[in-house]
Amino acid sequence: MDFSKITQLSDPGTSFIEYLRVAQPDLLPDVNxxxxxxxxxxxxxxxxxxVVALTYKDGVIMAGDRRATAGLSIAHRKMDxxxxxxxxxxxxxxxxxxxxxxxxxxxxxxLEHYEKMAGEELSxxxxxxxxxxxxxxxxxxxxxxxxxxxxxxxxxxxxxxGRVFSYDATGGRYEETDYTAxxxxxxxxxxxxxxxxxxxxxxxxxxxxxxxxxxxxxxEDAGTGGPDLVRKIFPSVATINAEGFxxxxxxxxxxxxxxxxxxxxxxxxx
Amino acid sequence: MTTPFYVSPEQMMKDRADYARKGIARGRSLxxxxxxxxxxxxxxxxxxxxxxxxxxxxRIAFAGVGKYNEFxxxxxxxVRLADQKGYAYSREDVVxxxxxxxxxxxLGQVFTNEMKPFEVEILVAQVGxxxxxxxxxxxxxxxxxxxxxxxxxxxGNKDDIEAKLSAGFEKDLTLTQAIVLGxxxxxxxSETDIDIAQLEVGYLDRNATRRCFKRMKKDELExxx
Numbered sequence: 001m002d003f004s005k006i007t008q009l010s011d012p013g014t015s016f017i018e019y020l021r022v023a024q025p026d027l028l029p030d031v032n033x034x035x036x037x038x039x040x041x042x043x044x045x046x047x048x049x050x051v052v053a054l055t056y057k058d059g060v061i062m063a064g065d066r067r068a069t070a071g072l073s074i075a076h077r078k079m080d081x082x083x084x085x086x087x088x089x090x091x092x093x094x095x096x097x098x099x100x101x102x103x104x105x106x107x108x109x110x111l112e113h114y115e116k117m118a119g120e121e122l123s124x125x126x127x128x129x130x131x132x133x134x135x136x137x138x139x140x141x142x143x144x145x146x147x148x149x150x151x152x153x154x155x156x157x158x159x160x161x162g163r164v165f166s167y168d169a170t171g172g173r174y175e176e177t178d179y180t181a182x183x184x185x186x187x188x189x190x191x192x193x194x195x196x197x198x199x200x201x202x203x204x205x206x207x208x209x210x211x212x213x214x215x216x217x218x219x220e221d222a223g224t225g226g227p228d229l230v231r232k233i234f235p236s237v238a239t240i241n242a243e244g245f246x247x248x249x250x251x252x253x254x255x256x257x258x259x260x261x262x263x264x265x266x267x268x269x270x
Numbered sequence: 271m272t273t274p275f276y277v278s279p280e281q282m283m284k285d286r287a288d289y290a291r292k293g294i295a296r297g298r299s300l301x302x303x304x305x306x307x308x309x310x311x312x313x314x315x316x317x318x319x320x321x322x323x324x325x326x327x328x329r330i331a332f333a334g335v336g337k338y339n340e341f342x343x344x345x346x347x348x349v350r351l352a353d354q355k356g357y358a359y360s361r362e363d364v365v366x367x368x369x370x371x372x373x374x375x376x377l378g379q380v381f382t383n384e385m386k387p388f389e390v391e392i393l394v395a396q397v398g399x400x401x402x403x404x405x406x407x408x409x410x411x412x413x414x415x416x417x418x419x420x421x422x423x424x425x426g427n428k429d430d431i432e433a434k435l436s437a438g439f440e441k442d443l444t445l446t447q448a449i450v451l452g453x454x455x456x457x458x459x460s461e462t463d464i465d466i467a468q469l470e471v472g473y474l475d476r477n478a479t480r481r482c483f484k485r486m487k488k489d490e491l492e493x494x495x
Contacts, residue, residue, distance in 0.1 A: 016357075017356075020357075023350070106357070113353050
């Protein structure tokens, strides 16, 4: 470690990414040297699929299935696609898993770094825009099939409401009023949420809607993992409200899943 | 041709050290105390926004006295290095020891090679899972680095503060006791009351899940005093 690189060169300010560009650029994704001439099949790489986010009375619920697929193969059965971005926001990933995971790690450090350097947190809007910029930077990779389309959601401490953002591959940023989903099973998940959504729902009801929507997606979409009763693998769920980002425990999710599966709708399976 | 004045190396170093010490003594002091659940830092600081005590990483805090822009620059560099290392490797690989040595190297370099030494004294503190794993490094303007235990004093007026602090210190104080001890020690021999508006308190709580650094808010301090 040495300080010379920081003191001699232009000050990178509060941005961790700008700092890395000066101090250790090999840690940043190198999208400018993508080789467009070589044929490459992105389906050979693990992809993360369906994630959802919906607002409820006190904040937002984020949930995701656990399957990663590489083409028609199951690459991983217990992937966590819902991750904390900071104390009061979360990011849920769909797309090429490796690139998405790197994006999340960098985003997490970027937010915390800003907070430490500036002495206060970025605004919620600022965080959403920061993510937008990071996704747009990945555009050359996205055009090669290495796509990342996350969801960003959390509790806005200034406005005191839950907020949900979806993105496209070019960094397009869309604030949703109530709910959204992304990934291969997102159409089915979204439809299920649409039918059951209630803006004033308590956390308890909203969590069940989220879990059911993922079961419904898994029922129709091969890329989305359904409840695995043998291996005890269930969706991952997080609530974000004034108290912060909190995962539901595995036991609680299993219990809820079992109740939903035993109910008249079999958890969404028709 | 003019002959440059000869100044002996001893004299040059002494002049620089005097200069740095004078600069540091002009500012107010700071104490760090190990308590039951971590390490607390107490400083006299009339500013509400320009902090002397701050977070570097999950289990590491920084404190500085002397010239604000100089120790703030050191703090920022520390945050950058810590985040860089944690990102390149793993969060647990970021340790106070390495950071303290980097600070010592940089301060030593500046002290010997530059016109003007840094007028700062800094502290790097890290809480472990148990109190036996706590670490406090005290680094001087010339790069001297000391590994201290129990408590540490930064800045001028050391003797008066030391006398009060050593008399009141014992192992496993509560957070409140440690803050009261720190604040009253900083008054030295002065008889005036403690002014909360002039107090800055930050602490590392070993029981926190990840980010251990916390700052005492004004209403929390009012409750203590």
